[in-house]
Amino acid sequence: MRKIRFISLFLVLMIFCSCQGLFIEPDSDNTPEKNFEILWQEFDRYYSYFVYKDIDWYSLYNQYRPQVSAQTSDQELFTILSSMLDILKDGHVNLYTPHGIYSYDAWWSDYPANFDLDIIRRNYLTSGYTTAGRGTFTYGKLTDEIGYIHISSFVGSEETFLEISGILEKFRDLKGLVVDIRHNGGGSTSNSDLIAARFADQKRLYAYVKWRNGPEHDDFTEPQELIIEPSEEWRFSKPVALLTNRSVFSSAEDFVLAMRDFPHITVIGDITGGGAGNPILRELPNGWVYRLSRWQELTPEMEMYEGIGLMPDVLVGILEEDLAAGRDTILETAITTLEFFFD
């Protein structure tokens, strides 16, 4: 009995001796000022485009910090932080709060849509269409010789994107293919590479990235190569038209970069959105989540395209009246271009 009492006493002592968290600096207080400070500081430490975009982050602190006080409401804080982040003009910068989501949309909203999948389904895929990969792929035949695949996103599991095999198999005997990534806002580069590898003629360097790697705004790693390698499965090597518009963003632009150097690919449509940031997520003490770019991506010619976009081989848009009439002039240009290659 004495023994049990002694052991129990020791166990209780052990629990009270618990040091967990004793030496770890506590999190910042959940106050409007601290939340502002942390968000500002995290961007200062990790955001990758201050110098490129010629943004004086310290002057923005002086401009916005006085607007925040202990009395600032959550809604007001959201407005202040959103206004400050909007100056970055970066589609990879977001703030997710219960009071709303901040995102910079001008990279696509200030431009014509140049795309309506419904028009393609109704007026061009006249022999019918199929979807696959949980709706990621829409495909069918445009003519007896030309297949069509729309890829709506690069978000999802690898299994989803491996479904491209079955789709390409259906088009194996056709003379050409339209790969449409208009309105594809990106996702994972490993998924976009997986698809691009099915078209690759050889191993190619398609971009460079420089990671922010220090506290100074111009601290970056040496450029690291992004490489696309041909898939070990059979590859589609006949003429392909790759369709783009302003809503092609982030890893969808990696897809364009990877594809555009293959000799059988012609990029047709509008300039892409210009999102070259590879974002990370972070939290604030009040639970709000924010996203920021942490690398700079460059073309193989070492040119930055963040906020600029990638120029297609054939620049073409869709007039409002054509769209209203159910015409997709980008797709029509693609069909004409492919038929030219058949001849």
Place this chain on the structure above:
Amino acid sequence: MITLFSRHKEVTRIFNFFLILLISFHTLLAQPDRPKKNFIGLHTGALSSSIKDELASPLTYKGSGAPIQLSYRFMGNKNRHSVSLSYSRSKLFPTAELPYGQHSLDHFQFDLAYSYHRFLASLFRDRVKLYLGGVWDNHVSVRELYYIWNMSEIYGELVSSLDISPLLEFKMSKKNQITCQLALPVMALVIRSPYAQKGIVIPKITTLDRFIRFKNSLVLEHTLSRFFNIRFKYQYIYYRYPEPQRVQSGTDHFMVELVFKL
């Protein structure tokens, strides 16, 4: 035929090995008054962990998990040797409630340590014995941080350190003993996640002023029988490293160990 013969020889050799092993064990165990010097222990229990890795998040992640540890101790008259191998896995969450789904962190820790302690002094008629020695500790912490929308990042450190370590044994009664141990690194080799996630990892040799850690343990050991002891162990491990952004980690372990004496 040759194959069959060689196989038979192999089986005989294995059988002989186990026979010798058994006889050796039996001989060891059959010595009633021989003080036991070799201790093999298996620990398990619970842990509670806090991590603040400013490379990954400005918030502290907290949670719990389960450790498992295998150890061997040699307790000579004037010295103590021990080797321990431990593994733990814990699930941690940020201190703030997030509006669009909670982030979480899977924390894996591996540790391999060898320690040597030399008798220094005894007090209170040998009831308290003081030792001083060193620990060679190899610690790996791997943390996979899961964000909303199935995004994840991996952070972590590998630390190999030489520690200075005082040890105190307090013989409470014939069957009960309390042991306290502290280990403080003098020099360490640290490999830490780079500032840029995909940057180059450069190992750094660092000293006490940069890499701060202490590992302390409090153990109550109770003799169950001639061959078995039971140990109740509390251990706290804290470390802090400032590069490339500060990481702080604190873990409480509450463990029970079954010890087999040879």
